[in-house]
Amino acid sequence: MEKVHVCSLADLPPGEARRVDTSPAIAVFNLDGAFYALADLCTHGNASMAEGYLEDDCTVECPVHTARFCLKTGKALTQPATIDLATFAVEVEGNDIYVLMPQGGA
Amino acid sequence: MNALPHPSGHAPVHVVVGGGQAAAAAVTAMREAGFSGRIVLVGAEAHLPYERPPLSKEVLVTPQAAQVSIHPEGFYAEKGIECRFGDAAVHFDADERRLELASGETLAFDKLLLATGARARAYPLLDQLGSGVFTLRTLDDAEALRGHIWPGRRVLVVGGGVIGLEVAASAVIMGADVTVIERGARLMARGAPAPMVETLIALHRDKGVTFALGADLVEATRANTREITLSAADGRQFVGDLVVYGIGVELNVDLAISAGLRVEDGIVVDEYGRTSHPDIYAAGDVARQWTPARGTHLRFETWANAQNQGTGVGRAMVTGEPCAFEVPWYWTDQYGHNFQVAGAQEADEWLHRGEPGALKATVFGLKDDVVVGAFTVDNGREMRPARAMIATGHRITDRTLIANPKTDLRKVADGRL
Ligand SMILES: Cc1cc2nc3c(=O)[nH]c(=O)nc-3n(C[C@H](O)[C@H](O)[C@H](O)COP(=O)(O)OP(=O)(O)OC[C@H]3O[C@@H](n4cnc5c(N)ncnc54)[C@H](O)[C@@H]3O)c2cc1C
Ligand code: FES
Numbered sequence: 304m305e306k307v308h309v310c311s312l313a314d315l316p317p318g319e320a321r322r323v324d325t326s327p328a329i330a331v332f333n334l335d336g337a338f339y340a341l342a343d344l345c346t347h348g349n350a351s352m353a354e355g356y357l358e359d360d361c362t363v364e365c366p367v368h369t370a371r372f373c374l375k376t377g378k379a380l381t382q383p384a385t386i387d388l389a390t391f392a393v394e395v396e397g398n399d400i401y402v403l404m405p406q407g408g409a
Numbered sequence: 410m411n412a413l414p415h416p417s418g419h420a421p422v423h424v425v426v427g428g429g430q431a432a433a434a435a436v437t438a439m440r441e442a443g444f445s446g447r448i449v450l451v452g453a454e455a456h457l458p459y460e461r462p463p464l465s466k467e468v469l470v471t472p473q474a475a476q477v478s479i480h481p482e483g484f485y486a487e488k489g490i491e492c493r494f495g496d497a498a499v500h501f502d503a504d505e506r507r508l509e510l511a512s513g514e515t516l517a518f519d520k521l522l523l524a525t526g527a528r529a530r531a532y533p534l535l536d537q538l539g540s541g542v543f544t545l546r547t548l549d550d551a552e553a554l555r556g557h558i559w560p561g562r563r564v565l566v567v568g569g570g571v572i573g574l575e576v577a578a579s580a581v582i583m584g585a586d587v588t589v590i591e592r593g594a595r596l597m598a599r600g601a602p603a604p605m606v607e608t609l610i611a612l613h614r615d616k617g618v619t620f621a622l623g624a625d626l627v628e629a630t631r632a633n634t635r636e637i638t639l640s641a642a643d644g645r646q647f648v649g650d651l652v653v654y655g656i657g658v659e660l661n662v663d664l665a666i667s668a669g670l671r672v673e674d675g676i677v678v679d680e681y682g683r684t685s686h687p688d689i690y691a692a693g694d695v696a697r698q699w700t701p702a703r704g705t706h707l708r709f710e711t712w713a714n715a716q717n718q719g720t721g722v723g724r725a726m727v728t729g730e731p732c733a734f735e736v737p738w739y740w741t742d743q744y745g746h747n748f749q750v751a752g753a754q755e756a757d758e759w760l761h762r763g764e765p766g767a768l769k770a771t772v773f774g775l776k777d778d779v780v781v782g783a784f785t786v787d788n789g790r791e792m793r794p795a796r797a798m799i800a801t802g803h804r805i806t807d808r809t810l811i812a813n814p815k816t817d818l819r820k821v822a823d824g825r826l
Contacts, residue, residue: 318819347476348467349745356790366789367747368462368712368740382434382716383460385481 309393309400320363322353329391329402332357332374338393339374340402346370346379346386421446423726424508424516426498426664427524428452430460430712431693433479434719435522435726440488442727448490449516451508455495456548457482462712464551465575466742470582472555477548503668503686520726523665523676523684523691524719527658527710534629535567541637541651545572546658557651560584565639565649567626569596571741572655574609578743580653581616588619588647590639595622599657600739601750602774604759605784612744612768621645658710660695673697675708680731682722692722702734711739736796740789749792752782752799760805762812763788771795771818778805794822 307325315321315333323329328343330353341363343352350367357363362371362380370384377388392403423439425432428450436448452458459477467475485492493510501508501521508516529544536542543554558564562585566573569591577587589596597606610620624641629652631637639647662672671677671685675697682690682698693715697708714737721732738751746768756774763770763786771791774782780803783795795818797803803822810816810826820826 318817350747350789354790356793364790364793366792367742369789369792382479383462383712385479 305404305406306394306401307404309402312395312398312400315400318357320353320355320357322351323402325402325404327389329404330355330363331393331400331402332363334359334361334374338395338400340391340393341372341374341377342389342391345384346388347384352388421519422449422517423447423520423522424449424451424518425522425524426451426508427522427526427693428454428456428458428494429524429526429693430458430479430715431524431526431696431719431722432522433458434716435524435692435723436485436488436490437480438720438723439727440490442724444727446519448488449493449518450485450490451493451496451498451510451516453495453497454547454549457485457494459548460712461546462740462742464548465545465572466579468548468551469555469558469576469579472552498664501664501668503670503689506688519688521689522682522722522726523689523695524693524715525661525664526694526715527660529655530657530659532567532654532656534626535639535652535654538629538631538637538652541631541635543651543653545576545653545655554653558583558585561586562651563649564588565590565637565647565652567639567652567654568656569593569620569622570599570655570657571597571601573653574613575741575743576653576655577613577618578616581613581618582744586617588621588649589613590621590624590626590641590647592625593622596620600754602754602756602759602772602782602784604761604772605748605750605786608768608786609743609748612746616744621647658694662695665689665691665695673706675706677706678722681725681729682718682732683725690722690726692718696722698732700734707737709737709739711737713738736799738792738796746787747789748784748786749789750782750784751792751796752780754782756782760808760811762791763814771814773798773805773811775805779803780805791818794818797822 309331320332330343331340345365350365354366355363361374364371371381377390394401458479497511529546564580564585564587566577566589580587627642628640665676676691678691678696679699694710697706700707740749758775760773769787771785780798
């Protein structure tokens with residue numbers, strides 16, 4: 304596992320998301336203080352999930368054609384997407400947020 | 410209401426005619442609503458149900474990466490949905506509840522859903538040219554067109570609607586020289602806010618597209634060199650190597666008409682998706698649905714309508730619950746930019762929200778200070794709150810607050826701001 308620094312806690316307030324330019328890119332979300340990380344590229348096309356609409360029911364909606372994905376499992380919940388997003392573990396250490404990337408990329 | 414014992418003793422049968430977005434959404438929704446009877450899906454095209462939006466975009470430009478199937482192949486068998494792809498419904502008798510297919514098979518049904526969509530409207534003046542003339546409605550159309558566009562090709566796009574503009578953008582990306590020829594005085598006259606059309610025109614011009622508006626074509630000829638010349642009534646001439654036209658659609662209502670259903674610019678349905686015959690339903694591009702929230706019948710030719718209405722009607726056929734009202738909404742993708750439009754396309758005032766000069770923006774359409782419509786450019790995340798504001802008829806009191814792109818629209822939409 305490679306540990307990648309995302310940002311400080313202060314830089315990712317609740318209801319917001321951040322994109323990490325790893326390969327592949329990762330989107331990290333703060334849903335009311337709980338952190339989740341998904342592959343940033345929508346499985347349906349060319350959209351950054353970090354630009355998506357975060358829902359209270361622990362899902363994120365793609366900004367381009369509105370497919371919804373589960374933040375916890377990456378599961379594609381609605382059309383037009385049918386392929387799930389990869390998920391990544393998030394760690395908070397002190398005031399900083401990290402994601403764990405499997406060796407050799409996801 | 411799962412698997413009600415049928416009066417005649419057999420498990421209930423739902424037959425769905427269409428095989429497009431609305432049909433695929435409907436069969437999915439029937440199973441999700443707990444229907445355990447027989448479902449038969451009949452589609453004239455010899456493909457698994459697929460999405461049409463990529464046809465004018467990825468299927469032309471990046472075919473290797475294009476994904477079009479709505480569901481993976483195994484989905485239908487897994488859900489116990491019997492498929493008849495490449496076979497068309499040719500006749501049905503609503504009272505006898507029997508449907509005949511071109512292959513000769515007869516299907517008895519308890520409920521029938523017509524999701525037959527539309528086909529490209531023919532343009533005989535252009536069709537008589539024979540080869541080199543294309544329309545774009547099906548996957549086969551897109552694949553046929555793709556091989557004819559390459560760098561330096563002169564492509565004449567006839568029809569400045571959304572499909573024409575998408576094809577223009579894709580052809581430019583593929584290196585072609587593109588002229589868009591439109592009979593009317595403005596582009597996308599059938600459905601886009603005026604300031605969005607301006608943004609689109611500027612984008613296309615910047616990429617080298619030539620527009621010819623108010624061009625009423627009267628002649629189409631082909632020289633020995635295979636070069637095509639289109640002539641307008643006012644004398645303008647357009648020369649190209651191929652023509653792609655998109656001048657609207659013809660609804661596939663023949664089956665409905667011959668069965669005696671009420672058809673008025675679409676198969677007329679109630680809020681459950683029921684036609685004038687209680688066992689026959691319709692959804693998607695082909696249906697004109699009674700919409701209590703608007704007090705009128707409405708028909709849309711959009712992916713979201715096909716998906717949501719297909720889902721709503723499929724569910725209604727099982728549960729008897731009416732379809733939910735959704736603010737009409739669509740997207741178009743051109744040159745990698747995502748445009749989304751919701752609600753009314755006409756407004757007294759357009760309130761712009763975004764950094765000045767930046768393409769990325771959210772724009773609200775207001776009538777008497779009330780949000781009636783909106784569009785976004787590369788800013789889809791704001792479409793959700795914008796749609797909510799349209800749905801509730803949000804009244805704008807502080808224009809500077811809304812215009813400031815730093816204001817969190819989610820808070821505006823739910824009343825926190
Ligand atoms: C090129 C293109 C690009 C588009 N891009 C966008 C976009 O970017 N955004 C957007 O919101 N919308 C877009 N749309 C519109 C959207 O795709 C349609 O609104 C949607 O496909 C309608 O779905 P439907 O199921 O109602 O009908 P259709 O998709 O037309 O499907 C109907 C199916 O029924 C079949 N059929 C008809 N008659 C019979 C019969 N008798 N027996 C058996 N089968 C039959 C037809 O062959 C067809 O496969 C686009 C459309 C096209 C053509
Ligand atoms: S790109 Fe995400 S749903 Fe299409």
